[in-house]
Amino acid sequence: xxxxxxxxxxxxxRVNRFTPRPERDRGSRGGSPFAKKGGSPFGGGAxxxxxxxxxxxxxxxxxxxxxxxxVLDCLLxxxxxxxPTLAFRYSCGHGMCGSDAVSINGTPxxxxxxxxxxxxxxxxxxxxxxxxxxxHTGDGADNKGDPEASxxxxxxxxxxxxxxxxxxxxxxxxxxxIDPMLDQIRKLKPYLQADGVLATTSEGKADVFEYLQxxxxxxxxxxxxxxxxxxxxxxxxxxxxxxxxxxxxxxLIAASRFVNDSRDTATAARLDAIDxxxxxxxxxxxxxxxxxxxxxxxxxxxxxxxxxxxxER
Amino acid sequence: MSxxxxxxxxxxxxxxxxxxxxxAALGTLRSxxxxxxxxxxxxxxxxxxxxxxxxxSHTGSAEGGIAASLGNVEADDWHWHYYDTVKxxxxxxxxxxxxxxxxxxxxxxxxxxxxxxxxxRTDDGHIAQRRFGGHTRDFGGEPVRRAAYAADRVGHQILxxxxxxxxxxxxxxxxxxxxxxxxxxxxxxxxAGVVAYDTHTGDVHAIHARNVLLxxxxxxxxxxxxxxSWDLTGDGMALALAAGLQLEDIEFxxxxxxxxxxxxxxxxxxxRAEGGVLRNADxxxxxxxxxxxxxxxxxxDVVSRSIMTEVDAGRGVADPKDPNGPxxxxxLDMTGIDKxxxxxxxPQVVETIRKYASIDPATDWVPIKPTAHYxxxxxxIDTEGRVYRWSRDESGNTGRNVVEGLFAAGxxxxxxxxGANRLGGNSLxxxxxxxxxxxxxxxxxxxxxxxxxxxxxxxxxxxxxxxTALDAAATARKDEVTALLSRDDGADGEIADDNPYQVLAxxxxxxxxxxxxxxxxxxxxxxxxxxxxxxxPRTNALHAHSDMAAFNQEITAIWESRHLVALAEAVLKAxxxxxxxxxxxxxxxxxxxxDERFLAHSMSDRDGILWQPVHIVDYPPKARAY
Numbered sequence: 001x002x003x004x005x006x007x008x009x010x011x012x013x014r015v016n017r018f019t020p021r022p023e024r025d026r027g028s029r030g031g032s033p034f035a036k037k038g039g040s041p042f043g044g045g046a047x048x049x050x051x052x053x054x055x056x057x058x059x060x061x062x063x064x065x066x067x068x069x070x071v072l073d074c075l076l077x078x079x080x081x082x083x084p085t086l087a088f089r090y091s092c093g094h095g096m097c098g099s100d101a102v103s104i105n106g107t108p109x110x111x112x113x114x115x116x117x118x119x120x121x122x123x124x125x126x127x128x129x130x131x132x133x134x135x136h137t138g139d140g141a142d143n144k145g146d147p148e149a150s151x152x153x154x155x156x157x158x159x160x161x162x163x164x165x166x167x168x169x170x171x172x173x174x175x176x177x178i179d180p181m182l183d184q185i186r187k188l189k190p191y192l193q194a195d196g197v198l199a200t201t202s203e204g205k206a207d208v209f210e211y212l213q214x215x216x217x218x219x220x221x222x223x224x225x226x227x228x229x230x231x232x233x234x235x236x237x238x239x240x241x242x243x244x245x246x247x248x249x250x251x252l253i254a255a256s257r258f259v260n261d262s263r264d265t266a267t268a269a270r271l272d273a274i275d276x277x278x279x280x281x282x283x284x285x286x287x288x289x290x291x292x293x294x295x296x297x298x299x300x301x302x303x304x305x306x307x308x309x310x311x312e313r
Numbered sequence: 314m315s316x317x318x319x320x321x322x323x324x325x326x327x328x329x330x331x332x333x334x335x336x337a338a339l340g341t342l343r344s345x346x347x348x349x350x351x352x353x354x355x356x357x358x359x360x361x362x363x364x365x366x367x368x369x370s371h372t373g374s375a376e377g378g379i380a381a382s383l384g385n386v387e388a389d390d391w392h393w394h395y396y397d398t399v400k401x402x403x404x405x406x407x408x409x410x411x412x413x414x415x416x417x418x419x420x421x422x423x424x425x426x427x428x429x430x431x432x433x434r435t436d437d438g439h440i441a442q443r444r445f446g447g448h449t450r451d452f453g454g455e456p457v458r459r460a461a462y463a464a465d466r467v468g469h470q471i472l473x474x475x476x477x478x479x480x481x482x483x484x485x486x487x488x489x490x491x492x493x494x495x496x497x498x499x500x501x502x503x504x505a506g507v508v509a510y511d512t513h514t515g516d517v518h519a520i521h522a523r524n525v526l527l528x529x530x531x532x533x534x535x536x537x538x539x540x541x542s543w544d545l546t547g548d549g550m551a552l553a554l555a556a557g558l559q560l561e562d563i564e565f566x567x568x569x570x571x572x573x574x575x576x577x578x579x580x581x582x583x584x585r586a587e588g589g590v591l592r593n594a595d596x597x598x599x600x601x602x603x604x605x606x607x608x609x610x611x612x613x614d615v616v617s618r619s620i621m622t623e624v625d626a627g628r629g630v631a632d633p634k635d636p637n638g639p640x641x642x643x644x645l646d647m648t649g650i651d652k653x654x655x656x657x658x659x660p661q662v663v664e665t666i667r668k669y670a671s672i673d674p675a676t677d678w679v680p681i682k683p684t685a686h687y688x689x690x691x692x693x694i695d696t697e698g699r700v701y702r703w704s705r706d707e708s709g710n711t712g713r714n715v716v717e718g719l720f721a722a723g724x725x726x727x728x729x730x731x732g733a734n735r736l737g738g739n740s741l742x743x744x745x746x747x748x749x750x751x752x753x754x755x756x757x758x759x760x761x762x763x764x765x766x767x768x769x770x771x772x773x774x775x776x777x778x779x780x781t782a783l784d785a786a787a788t789a790r791k792d793e794v795t796a797l798l799s800r801d802d803g804a805d806g807e808i809a810d811d812n813p814y815q816v817l818a819x820x821x822x823x824x825x826x827x828x829x830x831x832x833x834x835x836x837x838x839x840x841x842x843x844x845x846x847x848x849x850p851r852t853n854a855l856h857a858h859s860d861m862a863a864f865n866q867e868i869t870a871i872w873e874s875r876h877l878v879a880l881a882e883a884v885l886k887a888x889x890x891x892x893x894x895x896x897x898x899x900x901x902x903x904x905x906x907x908d909e910r911f912l913a914h915s916m917s918d919r920d921g922i923l924w925q926p927v928h929i930v931d932y933p934p935k936a937r938a939y
Binding site for chain 2 (some may be wrong): 019082089091093094096098099113171178186192193211217221222225228229261
């Protein structure tokens, strides 16, 4: 059956790795009591925004694959047969749990839905970038633009570059700290606020029925309930940078989900809560957030809609 | 999210944050007792520990529905649901528990709706319901629409809604913490707490608690091919075994017939309902031979068995992704379904096949294989969620001994509503309903003497010994972590190259050969020998390959592999002891059901197996035919 393009071949995964320095080596250096917290003139001073310190390097793994294997399949093979120390989150393996968002070739997406065929590429000698993703334009001694220098891995399917999800502090290898996103989602009261008391029963009969909601009312927010809080939209957003400047598309999607739910009675308060400098005002309508949503939510359009709702109030 | 500090004593610690764990947390916090405490200014100390961020829990992958006789689209009666559950479980169901399950199902589903679940709706705004295998009207009559659904992602909806309500209730979580030990007092009659490992830092914590609830989910990772997430490694069950407790009916593992070849990803039953046909290597539509009437839509266990019989007879095919691998799949032929209709009614199925097999089901046959789906057995609990030990003294007296303060809920537990084979739509229901009940009974215990009660702490003395044991267990784990992280711990070259991921893969293949869908004394004995000779030594010799503790996933994987090996042994021994075929368990050497000897629950612990009679209340055993 089928089998047209699934002959075994090879691919090289280039992984941006990071190992944090042990806690005891970091810490404060004692020192001046005048420089305690909030020392940075750039505000915040929250430790979560501190750039993590540790050892950073890139590592190449070349393995035998089929084009339709997922990148997660490849990483699991690496863990099993090459390097059990490589760290990355994963759980369900089919795009539902939202735990494995990373950056693949610079694009935020899920490991388990990305296939080798889709992402492997041969380095383009005309526009080489360095490990940091910068393109050298000068004539530095370390010019990597020389086609001779980029001949590694030209056989097989080529190269896939993996890095942790942008916008969040890296914790180890491909694992990043997405708590800032969850904190922002939590801040906007992401739970149904309806008017009723929960049903109780004797004899198994429901004596109070469910809230009624017709299919048209459901359709107004159903798509938004599909969000799996993976963080891909946040990692794609050029405004969201993990700080307090923008509450982020994921939190706004969660807020919008309840604003559009006919059962919810807190619409006014919800719109007030996002009508802030770090709320809808911070969205610049770039719409990069829509591109890779693994649940197919047009995040950018939803942002637009919720901005309109805030303004129309 | 990690707790700001660890309390000296918790009122309750919940391990696991899927549907069962979160339902238990909400059940506790919303109880009359806890609200009373809060009104009196007493704040209960409750912590939910989970090895994943809660939204990553496997509950989120449940697709089809949650069963309840709401009667929203056609007449239904909870007695019919009750009967179907008993029959589906091949009469190995405790009927008092199944009765509660069916009776309180409508309340459970309605409460979920009122918490925010975006159920699909009927035109008049009620929760929509669909048909599901085995759910009938009039005690085994025509199919009935009983499964409340939310498109094909009801588990995702329920998981997110429960988490959202926990956010509203201010539940404290310790996320990405892994529980390594369950601590009981010396005579296993009372709980003292758990030892937990913070994967972010590598720190080990002794968590003292007056109540502990285990809700860690199933153990699909015992098998190579499973629909379960990578995290379902039977941790709670293994913790119970290690603490000297029992597992009930652990030999019963449901295999869903249509996993997508070796990925194990589920292809919904709907694929066959819409006209998909199973074919063997010769292209023969073999289900006509095994179930002339229902053919491809026979019960899950019947279809899975038929597939394995074909494979065993040499009529299987290899997974095209592994053409030189074992011929352990058969074909699902969907080419007879109209292409447009297929896209319209089976979008998820079609997408999964395209994405993960790169096959177009409209033109090509799809390789499928039975996939380990659900563990019916688990930690024995009563209908209030309390964990007990079944005991038998010298004079033959038997009974349930409740472990004071220890609760369990969801797939890791066994209240025995699923018996020998779970009915579709009953797993989410079990997790939410009995999770809530366990939470309520925990609340009643908390209210008796809350830790923050200024009125006194009279149980302090009696506790000392058990809590000292807990602290000792934590110290032992700390030492173990240090040892696992130090690479030169006398391991020789070959063993140093081994790793837990390899062990898990190999174990899955051994279990697959031995007991997937069918087994016999021979296959079991072979696997038990392999466990003893190969896997025990291998898991004992495992070391981490990085000496850095923070986010060192290999450490937890080592413990998971040990958990699975311990659990595998329990599954094999219980399968060996049951000399009959019932529900999901097919003994090739004992093909018939034997109610004379085995209308009983196996109760396995490290010392052996006892048998507990099934609670028969309303429906005496009959032949199970569909």
